[in-house]
Amino acid sequence: MSAEPIAPASMIRVKLPAHLRALAGVGREFAVPVDGPVTQRSVLDAVEAAYPMLRGTLRDQRTYARRPMVRFFALEQDLSHEPMDDPLPDAVQQGTEPFWVIGAIAGG
């Protein structure tokens, strides 16, 4: 009996604000593997697993609530207030569009 084929992880493109790029030592865009459903939660889990120094910078480490001045976007849509377990748009899942983390604009 042969084993069930293992679905390959989706490679999700991610963009971070400049300060977090410096902290994580990544370029303007990078990709992380996500197993299973591609949601905001699973992408953030994958980002934090790949770059542990980002823990606590995007969401609270205990409650996993989004930090108030951090916003999540995809295809120019603000996902910050959408359910964390909703599937991300197909284009993000297929790797044709990135998942964007943006620092809220505050100040001049």
Next chain:
Amino acid sequence: MSGVRVLVGTTKGGFVLTSDEARQEWAVSPPIFPGMEVFHIKASPVDPNRIYAGQSSDWFGQIMHRSDDGGQTWQTVGNAFAYDGVPGTHQWYDGTPHPWDFRRVWHLEPSPHDVDTVYAGVEDAALFRSTDGGQTWQELSGLRTHTTGNSWQPGAGGLCLHTILLHPTDPNRIVVAISAAGAFRSDDGGETWLPINKGLRSSYIPDEDAEVGHCVHNLAMHPSRPDTLFMQKHWDVMRSDDAGGQWHEVSGNLPSDFGFPIGVHAHEPETVYVVPITSDEHHFPPEGKLRVYRSRGGGNDWEALTDGLPQENCYVNILRDAMAIDRLPSCGVYFGTTGGQVYVSPDSGDTWQTIVHDLPRVLSVEVQTLP
């Protein structure tokens, strides 16, 4: 050849300033953690290569760093500061209950006994300790859960634990200060705490001599006399000779007894430094003259130190953690300003020179005396 390494935290990064024993020629590093608020950088007294740094951001929260090579390279360490249990509330500015909420690390105090032990004073006020070089942090919650804790109110800068004094030989003795709750002491390694505010009078609170509620700005201690504490309160410079059991005022002839930092000479336990500021309304020096005041008798009788400091049109402030004192034979005194200047006196305050003119707003200054 001996020298010094000055660790400067600013609103836009940290800086390392180095010099030899003469402290005349300085090397200024490029910014570390550029663009980010660096509240405090402090080195271990046990190993001068071990340095801890706290980086804070309203956007991305608290980030902690550690260097094991004297600041040449840095690694991120743990940044999970979780209050024990259900934190409850303290008072907000208007007296209403406000949930305890971690904002940032204000002050890092590495242990004089163990290189991997470091304390962190945080906002909202609590004391954390790491015993693994900053990888994990545990709250010493006996402080925050003191019976007075739910009555603590923030000062203008927030409800921050900004000062940590560790006894040079007794690891069980810890003294901390919180704005605007006051000073507290533990004699059992941080398990239980005693408010140590007797003798303080604060006209800006309804009960002027309350057990807690005083806006203590900074404390200082000489390691050879750990029971003698000096305090710069919101107003008033104070002194205690029984580890905070009783305080008395030593403001004496200061032009203003409002200010933020206070420090003690490395080799003269009765020589104390403050930087008077006009008032809580006017956070700049009196008469536009930047003057450090020195008392050689433990307070009351103060002399102005002005040689090399601007004596006209100076309207900067010196924040509570922005003064430091080295341990070279000719004791050096350092401070940084909200205008981005860092000054040094290599001769106990007699003369001053500017190390660097144009840093971002200086939040903290620490100095390492290197062999």
